[in-house]
Amino acid sequence: MLLEMTGASVFYGNIRAIENISLTVPEGGIVTIIGGNGAGKSTTLRAISGLSPLKTGEIRFRGERIDTLPPEKVVARGIAHVPEGRRIFAELTxxxxxxxxxxxxxxYQAVEDDLGKVFDRFPRLKERRWQxxxxxxGGEQQMLAIGRALxxxxxxxLMDEPSMGLAPVIVEEIARIIEDINAQGVPVVLVEQNAELALELADYAYVLDTGSLSLEGNxxxxxxxxxxxAAYLGI
Structure with a gap:
């Protein structure tokens, strides 16, 4: 198993964000986490990437415990996080x-090669490389955030709300990009408010409800x- 989160709890002060969350991510495929606002989806990703420390539980990546590592060490192990709201560096090109x-x-050479691959994947970024x-x-900034993670x-x-605030046609493009990245061998954990989109893209899904897992499955x-x-698809 690529990633294992076991009994994970995160508190912000006295406020419980997630409690006793256990999930796994296999090699390959797309795993999604869905749920309402405040369910703990983003906190779960932040816990994996080392941004929100665990109060209980542990997280293992390729068998190594990572929940005790600082975020930069988690990135160095191979976990990239595309945050909610993109959070690009606005004043940089x-x-x-x-x-x-x-x-x-x-x-160095591999970095240059990967930069070329990102420009091949996102021609608009190449056109605007000095912009x-x-x-x-918004759509271009989302592509930039994904490219930066790659x-x-x-x-x-890890992708947190990649479709947020985007026009439907751009959402469709982002969905194709996620599928393509996964097809190239990169497993994805996708957090999405758009549950319809998430369940269409994913192989396996977890449903969070006020910080706890309520359902999981294909x-x-x-x-x-x-x-x-009824609860998440409006049907």
Whole structure:
């Protein structure tokens, strides 16, 4: 198993964000985490990437415990995080943003090769490589955030609300990008408010409800589950 989270709890002060969460991510495929606002989806990703320390439980990546590591060490192990709201460096150019993703890497030629691959995957970023990031559209900024994560040479990609605030046609493009990244061998953990999209893309799904797991299973089967359809798909 690529990633194992066992009995994980995160508290912000006295406020419980997640409690006793256990989930696994296999080599390959897409795992999604869905749930309502405040369910703990983003906190779960932040826990995996070392940004939100665990109060209880543990997280293992390729058999190694990582929940005791600082975020930069988690990135160095091969876990990349595309955060909610993109959080690009607005005052840097597109290329400068991308190169920040490779900050911890020492393999210069491989970094240059990966930069070329990102530009091949996102031609609009190549066209705008010297443009200030803050001047780009929301969809372009999302592509930049994904490209920056790919520059870490990830073994696991965490994506937090990649469709948020984007036009439907751009959402479809982002969905194709996620599928393509996964097809190239990078497993993905996808957090999405758009449960319909998430369950269409994913192989396996976890449903969070106020910080606790309420359901899990094959994504297609959960898409047809009456509770999930009523609570999260509006059907």
């Amino acid at each position: 597109v290329e400068e943003n991308l190169r920040t993703g490779a900050f911890l890497r020492k393999d 200030m990031a803050k001047t780009m559209s 520059m870490t040479d990830p073994k696991l990609l 994504a297609r089967e959960l898409h047809n589950d009456d509770h999930v359809r």
